[in-house]
Amino acid sequence: MKMNGLGKRFLTITAASIFLAACATSETEMETVTETETMVPVVPAPDVMQTPLTPGPAPGTQAHLVATVGDRVFFEYDKAELTATARDILRRQAEWLRNNLDVEVVIEGHCDERGTREYNIALGDRRATMARNYMIALGISGDRMRTISYGKERPVAFGASQASWSKNRRAVMVVL
Amino acid sequence: MIKVLGKQVVTGFLPALLIGFLVLLFDPQEAAAVLNVDVTRGNVEPLPIAVPDTAPASEATTMIGSLADIGINIASVVIADLTRSGLFRSIDKEAFIEKIGAGSMRPRFGDWRAIGSQALVTSHVELESDGRIRVEFRLWDVFAESQMTGLRYVAPPQNWRRVAHLIADAVYGRLTGEKGYFDSRIVYIAETGPKTKRTKRLAIMDQDGANHRYLTNGEDLVLTPRFSPTRQEITYLAYYNDQPRVYLYNIDTGKHEVLGDFPNMTFAPRFSPDGNMVAMSLAENGNSDIYLMDLRTRRVTRLTTHPGIDTSPSFSPDGARITFNSDRGGSQQIYVMDTDGSDIKRISFGKGRYATPVWSPRGDLIAFTKIGNGQFRVGVMRYDGTGERLLTDSYQDEGPTWAPNGRVLMFFRQTPYNERGEGGEMSVWSVDLTGYNERPVTTPFEGSDPAWSPLMSR
Numbered sequence: 001m002k003m004n005g006l007g008k009r010f011l012t013i014t015a016a017s018i019f020l021a022a023c024a025t026s027e028t029e030m031e032t033v034t035e036t037e038t039m040v041p042v043v044p045a046p047d048v049m050q051t052p053l054t055p056g057p058a059p060g061t062q063a064h065l066v067a068t069v070g071d072r073v074f075f076e077y078d079k080a081e082l083t084a085t086a087r088d089i090l091r092r093q094a095e096w097l098r099n100n101l102d103v104e105v106v107i108e109g110h111c112d113e114r115g116t117r118e119y120n121i122a123l124g125d126r127r128a129t130m131a132r133n134y135m136i137a138l139g140i141s142g143d144r145m146r147t148i149s150y151g152k153e154r155p156v157a158f159g160a161s162q163a164s165w166s167k168n169r170r171a172v173m174v175v176l
Numbered sequence: 177m178i179k180v181l182g183k184q185v186v187t188g189f190l191p192a193l194l195i196g197f198l199v200l201l202f203d204p205q206e207a208a209a210v211l212n213v214d215v216t217r218g219n220v221e222p223l224p225i226a227v228p229d230t231a232p233a234s235e236a237t238t239m240i241g242s243l244a245d246i247g248i249n250i251a252s253v254v255i256a257d258l259t260r261s262g263l264f265r266s267i268d269k270e271a272f273i274e275k276i277g278a279g280s281m282r283p284r285f286g287d288w289r290a291i292g293s294q295a296l297v298t299s300h301v302e303l304e305s306d307g308r309i310r311v312e313f314r315l316w317d318v319f320a321e322s323q324m325t326g327l328r329y330v331a332p333p334q335n336w337r338r339v340a341h342l343i344a345d346a347v348y349g350r351l352t353g354e355k356g357y358f359d360s361r362i363v364y365i366a367e368t369g370p371k372t373k374r375t376k377r378l379a380i381m382d383q384d385g386a387n388h389r390y391l392t393n394g395e396d397l398v399l400t401p402r403f404s405p406t407r408q409e410i411t412y413l414a415y416y417n418d419q420p421r422v423y424l425y426n427i428d429t430g431k432h433e434v435l436g437d438f439p440n441m442t443f444a445p446r447f448s449p450d451g452n453m454v455a456m457s458l459a460e461n462g463n464s465d466i467y468l469m470d471l472r473t474r475r476v477t478r479l480t481t482h483p484g485i486d487t488s489p490s491f492s493p494d495g496a497r498i499t500f501n502s503d504r505g506g507s508q509q510i511y512v513m514d515t516d517g518s519d520i521k522r523i524s525f526g527k528g529r530y531a532t533p534v535w536s537p538r539g540d541l542i543a544f545t546k547i548g549n550g551q552f553r554v555g556v557m558r559y560d561g562t563g564e565r566l567l568t569d570s571y572q573d574e575g576p577t578w579a580p581n582g583r584v585l586m587f588f589r590q591t592p593y594n595e596r597g598e599g600g601e602m603s604v605w606s607v608d609l610t611g612y613n614e615r616p617v618t619t620p621f622e623g624s625d626p627a628w629s630p631l632m633s634r
Contacts, residue, residue, distance in 0.1 A: 078507070080462070106418070113590070116531035116545050116552070116574055117625070118400060118444040119501055119508055121413075121420070122457060122464040122485040125441060129462030148418060149441060149459070153397060155371060158593035158600065160550075160571070 060100040062175045069096045073131060075169040078115065080126040082134055086171075090131060093173055094138040107132050108172045109149040110156075112165035117151060124149030131171040211295055211317040211324065213263050213352045222265035223351065226272065226293040227255045230311065233278040233302035238309065238333035246309065246336050247301045253340035254297065256384060257358040258347060260606075261584070262613030267293050278302070285321045293318050297347055309333045313343050315350055325350045337386055342633065357579040358383060361629040362586065363401045363410050366390065367602050367622040371593075378412060380427065383579075383628070385618040391425060400444060401425075403629040406451030410627075411435065413443045422456045424471070436469055436476060444487045448495050448515075455479070455489035455498060466500055468515070479517035490534045490542075491515070492559070499523075499533040499542050499559070510544055512559060523561030532575050535559070538582035541609075545574045545587075554587045556609065567611040577628045583609050586617060588624040 057063035065071050070093075073086035082090065097103060109128030111120040128147035136142050157167035213223050230247030238246065258264040273287040278300035288296050299313035314326040327346055329339045338359060345356025366379040378398050381388040392398050392414070401412035408427040413420060416434075422442040425432040436442065438458055445456040452471055457464040466479045466486045480486040484504030491498055499512045510524040510533045524530035528548025535542055541556045546566060554573045555566040572590040579585070586606045593600040602624045604617040617626070 078503075113572070114547070114550075115508070116488075116501075116547070118457070118488045119485060119503075119531055121399075121441075121443050122459060122487050125459040125464065126462040126485070133462070148415075148420065150397075151399075153374065153376075153399070158371065158597040159595035160592040161595070164593070164595065 060103050060175070064100075065093070065096060065173065065175060069093055071174070072170045072172040074166060075127055075171070077112070077165070077169065078123070080123065080130045082130055086131075087134065090134050091138060094135045094140050097135070097140050097144065104144045104176045105146075106174050106176060107145055107147045108154075108174060109147065110154055110168055110170045110172065111152045112168040113152050113155065113160075114165060115152065117153075120151035121149050124151045127169075127171045131173075211320065211351060220263065222259075222263055223294055224267055224292050225258060225264045225295040225297065225347075226267045226269075226288055226291070227251050227258070227297045228269060228272060228276040228299075230313070231276055231278040231280070231298075231300040233300055236303040238303065238307070240333050240336075243301050243303060243309070246333060247299075250299070250301065250311065250336055250340040250343070253337055253384070254344045254347070257341060257344035260384070260615060261348060262608055262615075263348070263352065264295075267291055276300075283316055283318075285316070285318050288316075288318045295324075295347075295351060297343070299343065304330060307332070309336065309339075311336075311339050311343070313346075315347050337382065338632070341382070341384075345631075354583055355581040355631070357581045357584060357628075357631070359632050360580055361403075361632065362604075362617070362626050363391075363403055363629070364588075364604055364619065364626040365399060365401065365624045366619065367624060368394075371597060371600055378410070378425070379619075379623075380410075381619070388620060391427070391430070400625050402446050402627045404447045404451045405449050405630050406447075409447075409451070411445040411447060411454050411456075413445065422454065424454075435471075436474065442467075444489065446488075446490050448491050449493050450495060455491065457487040457489075466498070466517075477517075479513070479515075480520075488532050492535050493537050493539045497535075497559075499535055501531050501533060508547065510542065510557075510561075523559070524557070524564075525561060526564055534576055534578060536582045537578055537580060541582070543576035543578065543585055545576070554585065554607070556585075565611065567607050567609070568605075568614065573605070575625055577626050579628055580631045585609065586626040586628060588626060590624075 057067050070089050073089045107128045109124030111124050128149055132145045132147050155168045157164040214220055230250040232243035232247050236243050255266045259266050271291045274284045276298045283296055296316040296318050297313055302310045304310050308330050310330050312328045315324040317324050325346055331339050341358040344358040348356040360383045361380055362383055363380045366377045367374050369375040375394040376398055377394040378391040378401055380391055397415040399413045401410050403410055410425040412423055414423050420441040422435045422445040423432045424435050441459040442456050445454050447454055454469050456467060458467050463483055464485045464487050466489050468477045468479055482504045484502050486500055486502045488501040489498045496515055497512055498515055501508055502511050508529040508531050509522055510530045511520055511522050513520040528546055530544050530546055532545045533542045542559050543556050546553045546555050552572040552574045553566045554568045554576045557564040570589055571592045573587050576585045576587045584606055589603050589605050591599050591601045602622040604619055604623040604626045606617055607614040
């Protein structure tokens, strides 16, 4: 880890002080303190921002899936074939499922608004199934993954634009 | 002279409420009438018609108001129906010279010619001893000075709207030579809430928006309702328990049941013309094919076996063929096959993609959604694929449904969104087969997936 001089010195003191508190009678440590004491900067220290750190999402949860490997893959317009990027994410999702063996998921297939309602229900089903079949090929049990198609009924992005449409053409892994 | 030619029990969707009869009020001069509206030409000059208030025969009052009030309401619904068809222009009642009373027999035709009227509908309402109302109307050719048709209806007072729609249907039928379509209903999907988490409810209303009510509570996603051509039933797609399946809904009892015991998603249902079968798609390992279920035996027959998507089946009115949507050729196109799944032919060959084929009740045309140039447009073509005509031009017009007479279509329209999620409104519209007279259909909230019922009195 790279640090500037001030930080390094400050850390040394802190580490030494903690060590000192734990072993107050040790001579060696007394010497260390004496040596580094002269290095304390006289400039006023900046205000310290303190933020509590949460333990992070519990393994096996949707939040953990999103934070660690991502919960969704995207498709081309009117296509259900898996892109290289999609396969990459699905491999990581499969790995995640191997690491969380008690988790069952549903894979949702979605479409953008540029197909008709009934056709998109079929297309969403095709997308979800492609994702599921790929993970079955990677060794994940099909019993742990069911699919559902929402067609174009559950968009996440709006705007008649490529940017929005591409976000809606997706298969999303949802932890049950 | 009033001569009873026939007697018809008016039943339909509300048999318990409207048990009446209908008689022809005959005029010997009827045969001489020449007045006619051509519905086959678009943008026709609307026929000027006068519809005075239905005259009350007495000051009697019913459980829903006085005969005078009922009479005013009936006339206003008749006027609204006829005007909405785009084929008629109602003459303002302020201009009327002659006052039509309950005792009036022959109108003073000169008074009606003087205000530019070509057709005149006179009517009156009486209270029967059993509490029902009796409504009689006559349609007059103002220039030929002759009666074109006349009918009598007897119904419970609360069914005055249906009486009005039946009068409008009779007037439309006599003047256009086509069957009317006003005594019919619409089932559709009512949409509320944010786009990412929409509440969609099955809703039903009269074709003019009256008598609106919800059939589902909105907890589960429901889509694509279709009316039975013969029974008080709707088939639709519902996501109950997150299992998308085709359901059958009985409008009279409010009961719904899943159709079949399929391991996977079923969707895109549609009734056969006799109401005894439902064609639908079944998805299996990512592939959707079309199946046919006999509602009496629950026997299921598979009709298509292609690895492409096969969906949106719709029967020809003789039940012999099915048109459907498939991407087996690489993109969404319209196909026709025999009802046993044989003799599959592609019929759409224009530029772009084609979806949601729906066979006209007249048999000659197939309505569709055309996808191209960033738009969805509703159009029609002959069932052999020739004579394509686009009827609408907007951002996204989708999912046509035919009026029972095959002259008018409804569909749903979505406006474009912007990046903030504004826009994207869904609404129901109607358009004439000629592409003229495009009008919004009023619904309490946003709406999509309209499906027209058959005529309620058949």
